[in-house]
Amino acid sequence: MAVTNKENGAETRTAGNGRAALRKAETRARIKAAARAVFAEKGYEKANVSDIVRAIGMAQGTFYYHFQDKKSILMEMLNEYFDQFRAVMSDWMQSEDAAPDVTYIFARRVAVLLYENKDLTHIIMQEAHNADEDVRRLIHGFNRFFYEQVRSGLDLGVALGLVRPMDTRLAAVALVGMIREVVANRTRSGEDIDIEHLIRELAELQNHGIRLRPGAGNNF
Template identity: 30%
Template sequence: MSADREARRRQILDRARDVFARRGYHQAKIDDIVAAAGVARGTFYLYFHDKRAIFEELVQRFWQKIVMSMARIDVERPVEPQVLAQVRRILDVFLDDPAMAKIMLSDAAGLDVEFDRRLLAFAADSAKLLEDALHDGQLRGLVKEGTPSVLGFFLVGGVKEVLLQIVRSAIPVDREATTRDIYAILARGILVENPKAKARAKPTREAAPPAPAPAKKKRATRS
C-alpha cells in the first residue's frame, strides 16, 4: 500500500540524487533519472510534480540534516571540544552522503528564478544568524576581532571548499585529522606572523598560483 508507495518514492529519490550528483542539475535529464530508477517516464510524474520538485525535496532533506547537526556553544563549558565536535559533525553529515554533498556544494543555484530567490533569501538569513553569533562571541571574548560578516563568510566558504574538494576527489580522508586541521585554522590561522628565519629548506622553490575561480597567494607571471 502506502508502504509500497513510500518505498517506490524513496527509490526514485535515491537514484535521482545519484544522477544529479554525477551530472549536475541541468545535465540530468528525466530520462536519466527514470532509467536509473528503473521505472517508466510516466511513473516519475506520479510521484513528483516536476524535475524541480524532486530536486527541491532532495535539497530540503539534506538541509534538515545540516541544521540538525548544529549545536549551540555553551559558554560555561570549555569551548574547544565543543567546536571540535561541531566541525566533526558537519564533516560527518557531508561525507556520509557524498552525492548530496556534491549537489549542495556546487549546484543548488542557477536553475530557476524563484528557486534561486528563495535559496538566496534563506542563505542571507543564515548568514545573518552566524554573523550575530560571531559578534556575540566577540563581546564574550571567544571570537577574535574583525568584521563579523567577513569572518562568517570566510569560515563558511573555507569549510565548503574543503568539503567540496574532498567529495570531488572521492579519496577517503581521515576525518579526525581534517577536523583538527580546520580547528587549527580557526584557532590560529595559517600564516606565521614573525617568521624569525626558522627551517629554510631547498632555497630554490616555486610558489604557486590559485585554484578554480579566485585564488590566493604566491607565484605567477607579473609583479
C-alpha cells in the same frame, strides 16, 4: 478519496492501506535517492529524468506519478536537507556550549554534515546560480541561514572574549567557504578521507590561521 499526493511525501493516504502506502513511500524514496546521485554527478540541467528512472529500472511515468516535475524533486530534496541541517544547527546553538573547544566541536559537526551529504553539498554549490528563481531563492536562503548561524557563533565568541573582534559577517562567509571547498575537493575523487585529520586541521586554521605563533603548543 485519495487525492494526488505529488506535493509531499507525507502519508496523505486514508488509513487501512498500510501495505500500499509503504510501497509507495519506498518507491518515492528510491526515486529521490537516484535523483540525488544523478543530480550530483551530471548537474541538475544535464540530468535527465530518464537517467534517474533508468538507474532504478522504472518507467518514466512512475517518476511523474510520484513527483510533480523535475524541479519539484530537487526542491523537495533540498528542503529536507535544509530542515535536517537547521535542526542540527539549532540543537547545537541551544546547548550554548562555551567550552574552549567549542569551535572545534562546531567545525566537526558542520564538516561531518557536509561530508555525509556530499551529494547535496555538490548540488548546492552547482545550483546556487540555477536559472530557476525558486531554486536559487531556496539555496540562497539556506546559505544566508548558514552564514548567520556561524556569525552568531562568532558574535557569542567575541562576547565571551574567546574570539577577537572582527567583521563577523564576512568571517562567517569565509569560514563556510573553507569547509565547503575542502569537502567538495576531498569528495570529488571518491577516495575515502581521514575526516578526523581534516577536521583537526580545519579547526586549527580557523582558530589560529597559518602564522607561526611564537611559543604556541598544539592547542585547540
